[in-house]
Structure formats: C-alpha cells, structure tokens
Amino acid sequence: MSTVDYSVSIPIDHVAVEERVARLNKRSIKKESKVQALKLALSMMDLTTLEGKDSEGKVIQLCQKAKTPYAAMPDLPSVAAVCVYPTMVRVAKDHVRGSGINVASVATAFPSGMAPLSVRIDDTKFAVDEGADEVDMVISRGAFLSGEYSKVFDEIAAIKEACGEAHLKVILETGELHTYENVRKASDIAMEAGGDFIKTSTGKISPAATQPVTLVMLEAIRDYYYKTGKMIGMKPAGGIRTAKQALQYLVLVKETLGAAWLTNEYFRFGASSLANDVLMQIVKQSNGHYQSPDYFSAD
C-alpha cells in the first residue's frame, strides 16, 4: 500500500510543457557533439521485436545485430538490450551471452495487461526464470482510469517482487492515459511501487512516445530524486524512428536531469527501426555522405 494520496493530481501546464519541448528542440547538435550523441543513443537502445510472428530465427538475427550493429565499424558500441516476448528469452539469452547485452522481456500479459494478476505474476516469473535481466510490465490502464490507484500500485509492487533481481520497467501506456496529469500520476505510482524504470509505451498504441510526455516523466523522476535520492530510469518507446528524434530526446534528458542520467543504466530507447537511421548518420558523419539503406542490415 502506498501512503501517498493519488486522488490529488499534480497540476501540469500542457501549454508550457510543449513550449519547453519546442525550445529544447532548437538546440543545434553538430559535428563531434553529434557523433558522440549518436553513439550514446546506439548504446542506449533496447533493440526490440514484439510480434506474433516472431521466431527463433528472427530473434537470433536480432541478437547478432545487437552485438555488431554495423560490421564495417567494429568499434561502435553494442546496444543495451534486446527486448523480446517471454518465450523467446531463452534463445535471446543464449545468443547474447558474454556480450554484456541484457535480455529484456515484456511480461504481464503484454500489451493489454488484461489477465488476472496471478497469470501476470506467473508470466513475469517465467521470463525471469528463462533468464531475463529486465522485465517490461504494463500497468492496468483500466484500473488507473477508474481511479483504483491502490490496485495499480499493489500490482506493480507484486510484479516487482516476482522480478527478484531483474530490473523492472513499468510501461504506463501514456497514449491511453490522455492527460499529462495522468502521466505524472502514473509515473509517481510506478516509482513509489518499486519500478526501476518508467517507460512510455508498448508501441502497440498510438500515440506512443512523445517528447512532451517524456518531459513530464523526466520531471517526475527529478522530483522523486529530490525526495528520495533514488535515481529512476526512463525509457521512451515506440514512434522514435530517426536519429534526429533520438538526439532531441537526449537533449531533454541532459537539460532536465543532467549528466548522471546520460547512460544506458538510466536511459533507454525502445525502438526497432531507429538503430539503422542512427547508424546511417554515424557513417555520414565519418565519411561525409549518406549510404544507401541497403548497406544496413534490416534485422
């Protein structure tokens, strides 16, 4: 049980939030600063495949890509993690072993979360037993929107317990929460209940991650840090497809939370197609011209 009264909302001024984002988007990231940020973004990526048609073969290819994003430039950092369904954790684990790359697994009846708590706990335990280092859970948006905040809190706490040593990322599915006040409240609940990361979206609902939503969540993380001294991570996921967007997100983090959060321990991108655009930009910065997309593996 939480001791915080979540029926009271923290006011968020949406006009000013969007204005702040617009202003931060004007930061000019050029030259060496750009290269550095692109590599940072690559190292923060949770390379993701979450489809009904996922197979072992597909996951193995994803793991190869995670380890060596672009064979022609072996010095590039590997990504932070691969993110797969629980049944694919074992395969993924086997294929990233020794690389330092984590295996993250969505669990808790992803993406809807519409299953009994016991099923969701079992789902989580299964993923962890299979070897997941990180668990990406979804909250019960229905319960949240009907004001059952303690239920949402208790469920997150229960999943956290089921995670054991694994890191817990709490997906708020902000596209279904609709207001920044709700995003803020869900963030607060997730952090108080034990989430190690808060994450915007499943990627299955539109809109997925947006910059204003991310800013609101980063500010929630900042307040939680002021209050407790604990650093919570942030993961925008879904809809981030271009290197330019990635750089804009990094600016948000840099100017809201500062240097300590600019590592893959505290910031991740959940994305599938972002990696290749980032790689293309890195190559462009190094040799001065754009390569055809055909030069980058489509895994």
Next chain:
Amino acid sequence: MSQTTDLKETSYKPTSPNSKLDFASLWEYAAAPESAANVDIKDKYELFIGGKFVKPSKDRYFKSTNPATKEVITEFAEATQSDVDSAVKAARKAFKGEWSTISAKARGKYLFRIARMLQERSREFAILESMDGGKPIRESRDVDVPLAAAHFFYYAGWADKLDYAFPGKTPEPIGVCGQIIPWNFPLLMLAWKIAPALACGNTVVLKPAETTSLTALKFAELVKDAGIPDGVINIVTGAGLTGAEIVNHKDVDKIAFTGSTGVGKLIQKSIAGTDKKFTLELGGKGALIIFEDAAVDQAVEGIINAIFFNQGHVCCAGSRLLVQEGIADTVIQKLKDRMESLIVGDPLDKNTDIGAINSEEQFETINKYLSIGVEEGAEVYQSKCSIPDTGYFIRPTLFTEVSQSNRVVQEEIFGPVLTIQTFRTADEAIEKANNTPFGLAGGVWTDKGSKIFKVGSELRSGVVWANTYNKFDPTSPFGGYKESGVGREGGMHGLAAYVNLK
C-alpha cells in the same frame, strides 16, 4: 564610448553547493555559431535625413562595439542641433507634401512593403542585432525580427481603416513625431514606434540608442530600397544630447520615448507648457507571483523566461519573485538547478541562452547592484556555468533573504538578477507586488482560473501574464501604470497615441 578596459565580472558564488543535479556532462554541445560572413557592415554610418545619407554637420563620429568581444564594429555619426533641425525640416516637408496627399491605402502599401522586406532580410537583421547588442541569436532570430515585421504588418492593415478604430470621430495625423528608443530591443522598438506613426499619416525623426544603432541604419537602407517617400522616416544617431535636441525642437509635435524612468521624467519636464503630445514607456520591477497550486515545473520555466530573457534587459522583466511559503524551498531548489543548465556565451551561437550585457556602462550598473545586494545582507546564488573571458557577461543570479526595503528589491537592475521573497496569502502577495513606484508588468502562476482573475485584476500594472511571461503580440496594447509610463503602444490603443481626434 566604451573603451576596451579589462573589466571582470564580479563573481560571488561561482560554485553551486546547493544544486542537486549535475549538468556538467561528458556530452556538451559543440559550438554552433551563426556565420557573420555574409552580413555587410560599413566602416562608418551617416545620418539618414530626407531620404539621403548625409554627413553630420560637425563631422563627429562615435564608435560602436560588440559587447561580446569588445571589438569596434563600426562608427556612427553624432547628430547635433543643426542635424536634428534638418531632420525635423525634412519630416515637416514630407508631412506637408507627398505623405499627406497619398491615400491611406497607399500608406498601408508602403508599410506592407517594409514588413515583407524585413522578413526577406530577417537573417541579416538578426545577426546584426546580436553583434551590436549582445542578445542571443535565438532571440533576435525568433523574437525581435519576426515581431518587428509583425508590427509593420499589423499597422499596415490599420492605415486605411482608421475611421473604424475611432467610431464617430475623425482621426487626423499629429505631424512630426520625435521618437527615442532604447538599446534593449533596437529593431523591435523602432518598429513599435515607426509602424503606428506612419499608419496614422505622421512622419518621424527617430533616434536609436547610441550603443545599438546598427539595425536602425540598416533599416534606413531598407527604407530607401522600399521607396518610402523622402523625409517620411529620418534617423539621427547620437547620445542623450541628440535626444534632447529632438525633445526640445519647436517643430516636433509629439515625443514617443522608451527608456529609463529618470530620462522619462526629464522629458516630461522639458515639454511641460508646450503643446507636444507624448507617450512614455519607462522602467519596471515586475513581480512574479507563484501560488502553491501552480504547475511548479512549468512555473519555474516561466520565471527563467521572465528574468533571463535578453539578459534581463527588459523593461517588463519579472525581476521580483514572490513565492508562497509552502513551495518556496522547492521552487528555489528547482530554480537553482535550472539555472545550471543555462548556456551563457557567444550571442551568435545558436545554443546560447544568455548573451552579453549590452554595454560597459550597463555591466558596471549590474555589478554595482550585485555588491549592493551583498552589502544589504542578501544571500546570493550564481550559476557555475562557464562564461567567456572577454566581453561583458554576468552569470544568472538569485538573491534570497531579501526584503521589500532592500534596494535590489526596489530598484530596476536591468540585468539577469532575480530577487526572491515569500508570501503567505494572496493579499500579501498583491500588496508586495504593488508596493513599488513601477507598474509595467506582472505574472501570476496558479492552476486555478478564478485566482488568476482575482489577483490579476488587483495588480497595478499595465500587463499581467497568467502562467506565462514575456509574450508579445502586435495586437496587444503594452504600457505602464505609475512611473512605468504614459500611454499605450500596440494594438488599436497604440493608434490613439498618433492621431488627433476631431
């Protein structure tokens, strides 16, 4: 003029023992300077009188420096009595001649042309404004120049509709308007002055500030290119003495002044007993009132924008923060952390948030107030951001532990310096906010609409912003209560200052 002495910024707390977040990161933004290679600056600028660039009668020139580098960028002519006299004569001739005979629609066309040409040359104007005055290119590019163009567009639209602005009355132009503008928004203030004056059928003699005359002379070139009839716009450069010649000239019908309250009072004295009309837009000491039900993170962003916009060189700057006691610690903590991420430096760098202090004189004034604050016992906090070694730069500064009786709370500092006081009730906030000889602008932050209306209506200032600050639009009137000024600029109200009503 500013000579290149080796002044250093007075720095009090370059370290930030109280900030909780660390913004010094391994990942820093690389320099992204706007190139000044393609702008054309002459070695010397003459006076613009009667549609021509003419030498000053006494052949005296003064230097203009870039406050970020202390380098001399050009020289301006100093206009003395006979130059001002020829400018007024040229303006009178134009007023009696072509300008009063063309149709209102034709006047509007000229203004539209100026607006469009300003837009076309916006990049050039923005770069010059930043080089000459020290303001960050982000502001000159996104605020000053677009707003200047917007003012011309707006008043161009009024030129042939004046009868609708004053129903039942017939508006007539006043005649020759003497206009004196400050150094904080050189081009924008020029637009605020010239656009409504011309729309109403007047002619003008305008004097830009001596530290920032560059864009006004560039504008004179634009006026020539636009084919504005000779003598309608005259621009004379110089310092206070030149201004006094305009104010005291017998054939000037109206004085429009933006600047300090001290000079405003002098002008009022000088023209007392004459039939000159006048509008004055003077100093301010705006209060920012933050209630505990406000959206705090966004309010903090509002405060940053209220005090650090244009290095705090803003007459309507929100320089006194009044924060409700329950959230004071939180707000101050957040402000300190936010100040750490402000980038102070090269005005031409696109990432710069705070540029250079406009002049050596102003740099000394701000430093003087920093010492006064410390002597008065205020707790001072400065961002530990790095600042350039040369040029006039001052770190963003907070004064806490101050009270209403302190000079730093009462007097206009006109720099990046914010004082912070607390309050308990709305009435106390209103009383403190109004307890100043100024009354230009104020801001209220609360999530509650009714409180915005209650507090906003009781603030004795010409402008009140709610949950935001420093938002400008040509359609909105701007001006002060009390010692912050007389008359309004902008909007339909701005027309009234440039017409006689029959």
